[in-house]
Amino acid sequence: MITVEHLSKTYGAFRAVDDVSFTCQPGTVTGFLGPNGAGKSTTMRIMAGLTIPDSGSATIGGVSYRDIPNPGTQVGVLLDASAQHAGRTGREILTLSALTMGLPKARVDEMLALVSLSDSEAKRRVKNYSLGMRQRLGIANALLGDPKILILDEPANGLDPAGIHWMRSLLRAYANQGGTVLLSSHLLHEIEIIADELIVIGNGKIVAQGTKAELLQGAGAYVQAADNAALAAALTQGGFTATPKGDGLSVDAEPVQIGQVAAAAGLALIELRGADSAGLEEMFLQLTATTQREGVVTTGGAA
Amino acid sequence: MSAATSPVTIQTQRPGVPFSRLVTVELRKMFDTRSGFWLVATSLIISVLAAVAVIAFVPDSELSFGIFGAAFGTPLSLFLPIIAALAVTSEWSQRSGLVTFTLAPHRGAVIGAKAASSIIVAVVAILFAFVVGALGNVVGAAINGISPVWNLDVLDVVYLFIGNIFGVLIGFMFGVLLRNSAAAVVAYLVYSFVLPAILSLLAALQEWFADIQPWIDFSNAQIPLFNGDTLSGEQWAQLGTSSLIWFWIPLAVGVWSVLRAEVK
Numbered sequence: 001m002i003t004v005e006h007l008s009k010t011y012g013a014f015r016a017v018d019d020v021s022f023t024c025q026p027g028t029v030t031g032f033l034g035p036n037g038a039g040k041s042t043t044m045r046i047m048a049g050l051t052i053p054d055s056g057s058a059t060i061g062g063v064s065y066r067d068i069p070n071p072g073t074q075v076g077v078l079l080d081a082s083a084q085h086a087g088r089t090g091r092e093i094l095t096l097s098a099l100t101m102g103l104p105k106a107r108v109d110e111m112l113a114l115v116s117l118s119d120s121e122a123k124r125r126v127k128n129y130s131l132g133m134r135q136r137l138g139i140a141n142a143l144l145g146d147p148k149i150l151i152l153d154e155p156a157n158g159l160d161p162a163g164i165h166w167m168r169s170l171l172r173a174y175a176n177q178g179g180t181v182l183l184s185s186h187l188l189h190e191i192e193i194i195a196d197e198l199i200v201i202g203n204g205k206i207v208a209q210g211t212k213a214e215l216l217q218g219a220g221a222y223v224q225a226a227d228n229a230a231l232a233a234a235l236t237q238g239g240f241t242a243t244p245k246g247d248g249l250s251v252d253a254e255p256v257q258i259g260q261v262a263a264a265a266g267l268a269l270i271e272l273r274g275a276d277s278a279g280l281e282e283m284f285l286q287l288t289a290t291t292q293r294e295g296v297v298t299t300g301g302a303a
Numbered sequence: 304m305s306a307a308t309s310p311v312t313i314q315t316q317r318p319g320v321p322f323s324r325l326v327t328v329e330l331r332k333m334f335d336t337r338s339g340f341w342l343v344a345t346s347l348i349i350s351v352l353a354a355v356a357v358i359a360f361v362p363d364s365e366l367s368f369g370i371f372g373a374a375f376g377t378p379l380s381l382f383l384p385i386i387a388a389l390a391v392t393s394e395w396s397q398r399s400g401l402v403t404f405t406l407a408p409h410r411g412a413v414i415g416a417k418a419a420s421s422i423i424v425a426v427v428a429i430l431f432a433f434v435v436g437a438l439g440n441v442v443g444a445a446i447n448g449i450s451p452v453w454n455l456d457v458l459d460v461v462y463l464f465i466g467n468i469f470g471v472l473i474g475f476m477f478g479v480l481l482r483n484s485a486a487a488v489v490a491y492l493v494y495s496f497v498l499p500a501i502l503s504l505l506a507a508l509q510e511w512f513a514d515i516q517p518w519i520d521f522s523n524a525q526i527p528l529f530n531g532d533t534l535s536g537e538q539w540a541q542l543g544t545s546s547l548i549w550f551w552i553p554l555a556v557g558v559w560s561v562l563r564a565e566v567k
Contacts, residue, residue, distance in 0.1 A: 049408045050566040061313030066408035069319040083398035087336030
């Protein structure tokens with residue numbers, strides 16, 4: 001269990017983390033979601049004792065990270081896969097970690113096999129690694145000490161689709177065995193499939209948290225009719241707000257309500273669905289809109 | 304979900320990471336990259352080359368163990384501090400500290416292990432240089448048909464060790480103070496080659512400075528150590544005051560900042 005309470009960290013005038021509180025429960029995968037520079041990495045560095053917060057606390061199992069004896073065997077941390085001495089081989093990096101934790105060398109081979117880094121790849125120096133290979137090495141490093149708690153910053157970044165799929169199953173298995181997993185991403189679709197809980201952060205503040213279903217409540221629905229204009233008029237008459245989106249309409253109503261309106265008006269529908277990942281994406285963009293670098297237009301995009 | 308699974312608790316009673324293991328890891332890190340390996344190897348190769356040069360160029364009548372000692376002492380005193388500085392700075396410059404300080408969050412222990420492993424490397428390198436020097440002395444004497452001259456006494460050897468270990472600690476100090484490889488190496492080179500010249504120049508031009516120079520010029524105060532002279536009480540005192548300015552205070556500031564600095 002990871003507990004973050006009223007965490008704040010300021011760099012000069014810039015408030016990187018602003019009164020952030022959340023918990024990660026055992027047996028769940030928690031997704032930490034936010035645009036670039038939202039404060040995810042700073043929060044995770046504070047959890048691992050690498051950055052000292054201005055106020056608030058981050059504890060793991062009720063203990064401050066630096067009070068965990070031989071922490072690598074209890075908490076697996078991957079903060080930046082590229083943060084390695086470029087001149088070391090992949091195998092050497094794992095060997096150094098295994099030596100520090102007091103693990104047998106055989107564990108290094110097990111981990112290399114687990115993340116599918118071949119023998120010849122493991123002998124290469126990290127400067128010759130692709131980002132995906134560095135991520136695999138970083139994940140191997142985090143799992144080396146067989147920890148029950150994982151803190152992973154952007155672990156899917158640079159992985160190929162097969163790699164992302166592999167990582168999802170791995171983390172799911174970890175959580176199912178009672179492990180606690182916290183992983184961050186700036187890409188919603190990367191973690192919405194795996195995460196049981198989502199924490200959305202923007203501008204250093206938590207803007208939403210809960211399960212995917214909780215977050216989607218009241219997110220509306222998408223509908224496409226043969227005659228969109230007529231349906232929009234009917235919906236507006238029914239007291240709903242319909243805005244054009246893609247080839248159809250985005251409506252602040254439950255699918256069943258839209259269906260009733262369409263049936264009553266005798267309009268043929270082509271497509272009707274509740275807010276799904278696309279809706280979540282839209283919500284994510286809206287929640288973090290004030291913190292985005294770009295002025296994101298959330299309406300009118302492809303559905 | 305959470306109710307069904309047994310809660311994962313952090314065990315605080317497990318053994319931590321012992322200091323000896325950290326020293327082993329830090330020693331390994333000094334050799335496991337090409338740059339690290341060649342830095343150490345070069346310092347050893349140069350001491351061999353120095354021995355060859357002494358045999359080739361020093362007149363037969365002056366060939367002695369002391370000459371060999373002086374010949375390899377200079378390159379070692381240049382290389383060893385850089386090895387120590389890079390051991391610290393690479394954690395920040397190469398960002399490997401992100402993993403190092405996550406696996407061993409007590410940074411004081413990690414930094415201490417780096418200092419210890421730097422000193423171990425220095426001692427081994429000096430011992431190696433002594434063996435090379437002794438061999439050179441024997442070979443040189445045999446080539447020239449004279450009997451080898453063993454003119455280094457125990458005190459000379461002790462001072463040579465102390466002097467070089469001090470140099471290593473200076474490099475280490477610049478490492479913790481600057482936490483940047485390039486800056487630490489440049490600072491060390493300026494400190495050891497430019498600063499003494501400036502201080503001497505200042506002393507030559509300003510009489511008042513000439514009086515205080517021995518008390519604030521650390522490299523000047525160390526010269527007796529490298530020459531193997533017996534130090535007087537005043538010389539020890541001057542070593543004390545100058546080391547306070549150029550070593551102890553910046554070291555304290557550096558260690559304090561390393562313990563608090565953000566690792567990112």
